[in-house]
Amino acid sequence: MSVINPVETPIWKRYFWRNTASNYVRTITRLLLGVVLFRLLFSGLTAAEFGFWSLLWSLFGYGILLDFGFGFTAQKAVAEKSATGEWDELSRLLSTMLWTFVGLAVLLGLFFFAIRGPFLEAIEVPDSDYGMYSLSYLIFFAGLALTFPFGLFPEVLRGLQRIDIANWLNTGSVVLNFIGIVVALYFEASFPVIILVSVFTTLLPNMGALVMAMRRLPQVSLSPRLFQWRVVKSQLGFSIAAYLITFSNLLMAKSDQAVLGFTMGVGVIAAYQAGYKVAEMLNMFTRQLQDALSPAAAHLNASGDSAGLRELLLKTSKLTFLITTPLYGLCAVYLEPLIQLLTGMESIESDTILVGQILLFAVFSSQLTNSCTKRILMMCGYEKKLLGLSLLDGISNLGISVVLAFSFGIVGVAIGTLIPTILVGWLLVLPMALRYLNLGMINYSKYILGGAAPLLLFAPCLWATVYFLPMPAAGGFVPLAIRGALSATPAFIWIAFKVRKLM
Known part of the structure; x- marks a missing residue:
């Protein structure tokens, strides 16, 4: 037996x-x-x-x-x-x-x-x-x-x-x-x-x-x-690539402020930072999901487990999509009171709100294309290619931001971040990961969108909350928390049940 x-x-x-x-x-x-x-x-x-x-x-x-x-x-x-x-x-x-x-x-x-x-x-x-x-x-x-x-x-x-x-x-x-x-x-x-x-x-x-x-x-x-x-x-080649990627990311995070300071003066940086802060918070909260991907990918790659790598990318990408989308929707709809809460500003300029919306979408796009794929590819021998893409992203960000700053002010600098984020992410990073894992874009998209039913519940809940319970002019943490809970709780409960089967 x-x-x-x-x-x-x-x-x-x-x-x-x-x-x-x-x-x-x-x-x-x-x-x-x-x-x-x-x-x-x-x-x-x-x-x-x-x-x-x-x-x-x-x-x-x-x-x-x-x-x-x-x-x-x-x-x-x-x-x-x-x-x-x-x-x-x-x-x-x-x-x-x-x-x-x-x-x-x-x-x-x-x-x-x-x-x-x-x-x-x-x-x-x-x-x-x-x-x-x-x-x-x-x-x-x-x-x-x-x-x-x-x-x-x-x-x-x-x-x-x-x-x-x-x-x-x-x-x-x-x-x-x-x-x-x-x-x-x-x-x-x-x-x-x-x-x-x-x-x-x-x-x-x-x-x-x-x-x-x-x-x-x-x-x-x-x-x-x-x-x-x-x-x-x-290991020196990998170390140098990882170091340069970290260095370029650090410079990118600080480059917008430098561009604004040298092109328009330090007085406008505060208005930009007010819009940037909500996008930064969204990025910080969503990236916690992917923190375990790098060591997992290295372990699977060393074991020669290509099926495991494919499963890792698919499941964590789907989870990122399911959780990031409602959070992005809430931030986009309640951006103005969120800025007021974080900064203490009583009135928000239209350019600051527009900067916030542009950077929010840039973070959302980056989460869908870069967050899981980069962490996995980094541990699978693609560090040099990722370094090249990081440099391309950073140089493009800097160049476009400087050009647009003179015409569109702080909004132009935000657009300078958005354009390379979308183009590099969707046209280069994600396709490279799918080729490595022998996955077609259509099948990948079907898998990711196949679990989007909870998001169809989130949309009407958000609309009903905005329509029937408008945000008070005074803003505040408690009113925001109530509206966020009413909008997203049903969808997140559904997502939690799906995730138990997914993982």
């Missing part, structure tokens, strides 16, 4: 909802506590202290460029090597990355220590408090140097497809950071103490990730004796 073994559920399916839910918990926690903490710091610190705080953390944000793509490479390598059982190779690769980062951290610390005097003089800190600012500077950059090497380990957890663990560690640190700073402000602690609390709680999740990752990789050693630069050289 033969025994039939049940087909094992793919690892990406086992952790998909856990990873996605923890993504949203982390994001919402950061948003809510961040808003409260911003106001507390703004009122609790002097103008000079708050400016110094903001400057230091803006510099920290650029720290992502210092890993030279190795973090993303570690994520890919862990997903691939754990699928094939190449533990010795993975040990050498992770050890080399870690001790390279340790060396860079030492150099980073020495560099910032050396430029402390000129830096503080350049930003003109008050002479009476020079010692306090100097100590705060040293604490901050010492913490940054310590944090840098251990930033490798959240990426290792991502490669193991345990994004949920990295998220819970990050969420815990956000809560501890909030509590620590609130307590410090309440007891009127000195500014260096507040910096120390913030830096320490930033370091904690990376240290926790080290412990949790190595518990799940007992076969892997991080001994400095395993340092072998040749194993990194084999």
Whole structure:
């Protein structure tokens, strides 16, 4: 008598909802506590202290460029090597990355220590408090140097497809950071103490990730004796491509403001940012769905599972379509009160609303074409082609925005973002992914649209809400939340039942 073994559920399916839910918990926690903490710091610190705080953390944000793509490479390598059982190779690769980062951290610390005097003089800190600012500077950059090497380990957890663990560690640190700073402000602690609390709680999740990752990789050693630069050289092409893509995306995110500043002056940036903010929020919420795709694609690609890759693309693209479409519809219909809620502006200029609508549609189009496909192709040997497309998108965005800014102002800059997003996404990125997976556009479209029935329920619910319950002129969070719930809840309940069968 033969025994039939049940087909094992793919690892990406086992952790998909856990990873996605923890993504949203982390994001919402950061948003809510961040808003409260911003106001507390703004009122609790002097103008000079708050400016110094903001400057230091803006510099920290650029720290992502210092890993030279190795973090993303570690994520890919862990997903691939754990699928094939190449533990010795993975040990050498992770050890080399870690001790390279340790060396860079030492150099980073020495560099910032050396430029402390000129830096503080350049930003003109008050002479009476020079010692306090100097100590705060040293604490901050010492913490940054310590944090840098251990930033490798959240990426290792991502490669193991345990994004949920990295998220819970990050969420815990956000809560501890909030509590620590609130307590410090309440007891009127000195500014260096507040910096120390913030830096320490930033370091904690990376240290926790080290412990949790190595518990799940007992076969892997991080001994400095395993340092072998040749194993990194084999991944260098991917690392450089990932780094340049990250760099180009960072520049693209900031290029619109630069175009406006140089063509029309800084005075118009606020009006553009007001329209941009809602689109940014939509993008942030929808992209949480795709966070687990890169390690899943690397794992499936290393296993030679082309059917699994096809299933991954189809199902996650369909899920993205089902969830993003109602959210886009709500944002487009209630754009003006959303801008008022986010900015506090009482009246919104027509150009700002038009900018918001254009950028919302650009985000919606990008979610349908780029969000899932790019993450999957990146892990399947297409990093160089994706780099070329990212550069094409960025250069086109910049060029069209500059030309149109002179004729159409801030609306022209928004159009300069929309045009390359649509053309590159629909004509280049999506077709390339479908060719790789041997899927025809017609069959792909049929599959995606085949589950659109809940959206047919969403449309009349949204219309009825707008018609019978118009938004009050005063706006506000509660009226928006009520109308959003009435419009989308029936459709999302239906989507939830479909998703249970889909995934």
